[in-house]
Amino acid sequence: RTQQSKRQQQEVVKRPGGARGFKADPTEASELSYIDCGVGRLLDLPLHDRLSVLNCHCNRIEALAGLDRAPNLRHLDLSSNRISRISGLDCLASLRTLNLAGNRLAKVEGLAGLKSLVRINLSYNAIRDVAGFAEMRGPAYRLTCIELHGNQIRAVSQLTKSLRQCRNLRHLTLSLASADNPACRQRDYRRQLLAGLPQLDSLDQLDRQGDRAAVEVLADVPGLEEFLEFLGSSSAATDAGGGGNEDESKSRRLPTPKIDAAYKRFRSRRPAGELDDDGVDDNHGADADERRSGEGDEAGKADGEKAYRERLEQLERRLEQLTEGGAAPRAEQEEDNKQVEAKSARGQQKSTKHRQPQGDSATKKDDKGGSSGSGAAAASATAGAVNLAVTGQPAAAQKRGESLTYGELLRELDLERERRWKSEAACRRLAEHAQLLQAQSREDAAVRAAAVDAAEKLKSTAADEREMRESAEARAAKAEADGAAAESARVEAERRVEEMRAGLERLRRAASGEERRRAQSAAEAEKRAARAEVEAATQRDQAERLGESLRQAEHLLAERERDFQRQLAGCYRMGSPELESLVAKEADRERRCAAQAIRRLEERLAEAGERYRALEDEFRLALRLQAQSEEQLKRQAAEATEEAAGLRELYQAARGREAEREKLLAELSQLAKEQKIKLETAAKTRQEEIKAQKARDQKQEEQLEDARRRLTDMESLRKENKRLTAQLAAQDSLIEGLRAEKRLWADELAQQGSALAQDRGRLESRVELLQSEVASLKRQLEQETDALRIKTKVAEDLLDTVRKLKDSLVEKDAAVKRVQEEGIERTRQLEEQLQLETESRRDAEDQVKALTERKDELKQQVEELTDRCQRAERNAAQLTSRWRDKSDQISRMEAQVEQLRSEFERREAELRAERDKSAAAATAATEQLRTADDAFRAQLDAQQTGHRRQVEQLERQLAKARSDADSRVAEVEEEMRQLLKDTEAQKQRLEAKVRQLTSAFNQVAQDLAESALR
Incomplete structure (x- = not known):
């Protein structure tokens, strides 16, 4: 059988879809194997009615559809797939073994048509409901062994109720090694199950007395159908499902x-x-x-x-x-x-x-x-x-x-x-x-060799993972160096942003001071306008009083004139010189009073013109300061664009380095493939040596005669078996160490993710600060436009007051035409000045438009910064997805190792039980087994020494890589400290410059305030 399995492995052909079969024509093969071939659907496989064994372990199958094309299927293995529901199995009436371990099942169902099913493996799923076993009731169903470890079964009563009607059930597994169910943690769950299921012979591979039980279902092993007639009565009885009730003497007879x-x-x-x-x-x-x-x-x-x-x-x-x-x-x-x-x-x-x-x-x-x-x-x-x-x-x-x-x-x-x-x-x-036992021992040796090969593959994959981890560490170191450079660039950008912010703050303070000055000037203008209004009101009152006094005077004059007429009637005539002299005196006195009033009004108009010119000068100074601030903002924007260009160049350089890293990874993968080919050639040479050794062993087996030595050799085999179990425990500890290393890497990835999240938060805070600055600039622009509107309103109010004064003067003093013409001329001048003011206001509006455009440019810069943040987030997501894929690969390898170990334990238990029976029935085979096991021991020792050397070499390489990584980390930390010191010194210098600039601006502001007051 070993050579037949080797010939079958040599006849494996690669199909176009990634599948593999045991013959060149898969439509004629009775066994098909598609292990880890990327199969997504069973409909894509060449199934036929002569197919008896189908192995689709470790693929991407999601549904059980298309099995009706293989009605004579006896053994089906769909473990480590993505199946979430059991359906489409009613057509498989001849199915004996079903393996659905490592899928996504949550419920047991669809098993009513499997009357020939003897063994089912549903371990390592998420099963909570096992009510589907209740459909397999009665003696017509031959279900003997059920494996349910590694699930989520919680209720012992539901499990007992569902399995009570399975009459031929003999072996049930709910807990194996570290894989169990929540129901196994309940108190006395074993006693409850054994009491509720009296047909059980073993629970969790322990019999009712608590001893280790051997689960023998030899008829359910794929490929043993042709050899059942050569097996002992115990295997035949196990196949029939009722061999446990025969007598011990009958079971030991050899029919x-x-x-x-x-x-x-x-x-x-x-x-x-x-x-x-x-x-x-x-x-x-x-x-x-x-x-x-x-x-x-x-x-x-x-x-x-x-x-x-x-x-x-x-x-x-x-x-x-x-x-x-x-x-x-x-x-x-x-x-x-x-x-x-x-x-x-x-x-x-x-x-x-x-x-x-x-x-x-x-x-x-x-x-x-x-x-x-x-x-x-x-x-x-x-x-x-x-x-x-x-x-x-x-x-x-x-x-x-x-x-x-x-x-x-x-x-x-x-x-x-x-x-x-x-x-x-x-x-x-x-x-x-x-000879059958020897063949089984050879198969066991082949299985052990496969386990050793799998361990070697795992070690090679672990070495690859270590290399990948080292390359990842190198990439992380480079990324840290890039991050340090980016951090320095970020610090420089922050410094520049701080400078811009300080400049903006200075501009804001200057603008606020200008606004305060403008508000003060506006308040003073309002006060002056109020005083002018008050003076105008007083002038009106005085004019009214003068008019009243004039009317009174006229009335008095009329009375006096009447009196005077009465008196003149008796004293003077109209053309008398006395009367003319008196009239001339009175006229001169009135003329002097009018001239004094006109002079006072001219003085007031001159003062108002001076005040208006002072306001105009202040407004021009404010516009000049605003233009200077705009130029400074433009320079800062140009610097920001240059900095963005520099950052883009850094990003392009980082992308080039990433491409070089990918090229290096491709070369490393090519080297790994060449190493794998060399390992395969070494394995072939090792197999040839094993064949030669087996031939020599067969020649030596013909000379064996003594039975007592065979019994002693059986004892040595037991001791050797214990030693092998200890070695398996050591390998388990090695796997636990790999898992711990995986957890450490997961923690490091979590830390890196938190660092990336912190960087993202910092960038978001910067974007928010820039947005708040844009909003503050917008508010400043709105406040300046409001101030301009207030000034224009004040100017219009002044114009209205001047017009009212002019109208009042025209109405009140119709006699003084010359003064009126001069006032009209002055009003024309004022209108021209107002036109100039309106033109300046238009210029201010143009400046406001330019500021709005600057605001749009700042918004565009903010959008670019957000795009950069999003790109950084996408890169971080890609890195996390890569590490997630690596962790999935490690978990799949662990599952494969666990499956190989469970398979090896099961086969070892079967072989141990068969060995015990053969020791009582055939003592003549022990010496042959001893020689075969001696050869296997020598081979295993040689392999273990080679493995130990490889492990020591890998540990030395790992220690060297860790020391190199620590030295690189120390160098990077020293560079970061130096950069922090440099940035701190630059920050102090900038703060000194800012303090000098603020003192200079304060001095300029004081000078301007003093000049304005003067």
Whole structure:
């Protein structure tokens, strides 16, 4: 079987879709294997009605669809896939084993049509509901073994209720190693299950007494269907599902139905005369066969082979003494003996060929040799019996007195021949059983070699992972260096941003001071306007009072004129010089009063013009300061764009370095593939050496005789088995160490993710600060526009007041036309000044538009910064996805190692049970097993020493890589400290410059305030 499995592995072909089969034409193969081939659907596989074994372990299958094309399927393995629901299995009436471990199942269902199912493996899923087993009720279902460890079953009562009707259930596994269910943590769950399921023989691989139980379902192992007739009664009874109730003595007997049938056919071919001479009929012979077969077995177990040989030699000597005189008949008898011997040898060879399955070529040679030798001995014994019978006829004719002696001797010889026949048949059966055990040991060795190869692959993958981790550490170091450079650039950008912020703060303070000055000037203008209004009101009141006094004066004058007329009537005439002198005096006095009033008004208008010019100068100064601030902002924007260009160049350089890293990774992967090819060639040479060693072992196995040494070797095998279990525990500890290392890497990735999140938060805070600055600039612009509106409103109000004053003066002093014309001229000048003011306001609006455009540019810069942040987030997400894929690969490898270990433990348990049975039934096979195990031990020791050397070399490489990484980290930390010191010194210098600038600006502001006050 080992060579057959090797030939099958050599005949594996790669299909276009990534699948592999055991023949060049998958439509004719009875077994198909698609392990880790990326299969996504069962509909894509070439299934047919002659298919009996299908293995699709570790693929991407999500649904059980398309199995109706293989109705004769007996063994189905869909472990480590993505199946979430059991369906589409009703068409598989012949299915015996079903493996759905490592999927996404949450419920057991769809098993009602699987009446031939013997074993089902649903471990390492998320099963909570097992009500689907209740459909498999009654004796028609042959379900014997259920594996449910590594799930989420919580209720023991539900499990008991669902499995109570499974009559043939013998083995149930809910907890294995570290994989269990929540129900296993309940108190007395084992007692409850054993009490609720009386048909169980073992629970969690422990029998009802708590001892280790061997789960034997040999008929359910793929590929053993052709060899079931050569196995012991225990395996057959296990296959039937009811072998546990037979007696121990019956289970230890070795039934030989084919040998008995061949023996009966041989007896039926003998001539009738021989039966007459023997005096035994067919019925009696058949009864004697059954009786003697039991006696032969007991005698073979009690006396041994030497006793048989001694008795046969004694009988032959007695026969030679009695038959010395028949030389001529003896020649004829020798010819007859040769013919019978050739016929029996050919028949024995045919029966041996019929029994021997296709398997190991070396096993075939052993079987042929043993069967031919035993057949030759049996044929010689039979020929001797025939010879005696033929010789007995003339002896009975010549010496009738000795017929009774001859008959007794012949009957005794027949009995002895039958005993020897049975003993040789038992020896052949034991040899076949030993060869079968040897084949199983070879298979076990192959499985162990596969486990060792898997361990080597795991170690190689671990080495690859270490190399990848080292490359990742190198990339991380480079990324840290890039991050340090980016951090320095960020610090420089922050410094520049701080400078810009300080400049903006200075501008803001200057603008706020200008606003305060403008507000003060506006308040002063308002106060002046109020004072002017008050003065105008007082002037109006004075004018009204003057008018009233004028009216009173006119009235008095009229009265006085009347009095004067009355007096003149008696004193002066109209043309008298006295009257003219008085009128002239009064007119001069009135003219002087009017001139004084006009001078006062002109002085007031001159003061208002001076105030307006001062306001205009202040407004021009404010516009000049605003233009300077805009120029400074433009320079800062140009610096920011240059900095962005520099950052883009750094990003392009980082991308180039990343491309170089990817190229280096590709070269490393190519080197890993070449190393893998070298390892495969080394494995082939190792297999050839193993074949040569096996050939030498087979030659040495022919010389084994002592049974007591075999028993001692069995004890040594037990000790060796314990040592192997200890080695497996050491390998488990190594796997735990790898898992711990994986957890450490996961922690480091979490720390890096937190650092990236912190950087993202810092960038977001910067963006928010820039947005707040843009909003503050917008508010400043709005405040400045409001101030301009207020100034224009004040100017319009002043214009209205001037117009009102002009109208009032025109209405009140209609007589003074010259003063009115001068006032009109001055108002024209004021209007021209107002036009100039409106033009300046338009210029201010243009400046506001320019500021809005600057605001849009700042918004665009903010959007660019957000895009950069998003790109950084995408890069971080890609890194996390890569590490997640690596962790998934590690978890899949751990699952594969766990599966191989469980498979090895199961096979080891089966082999241990078979070994115990073979020790009681066939002690002749122990020496062969010892030699095979010695060879395996030497091979395993050599492999373990090689593995140990590789592990030590890898540990040294890992320690060296860690020391290098620590030194690189120390260098990076020293560079970061130096950069922090440099940035701190630059910050202090900038703060000194900022303080100098603030003092200079304060001095300028004070000078401006003093000049404004002057």
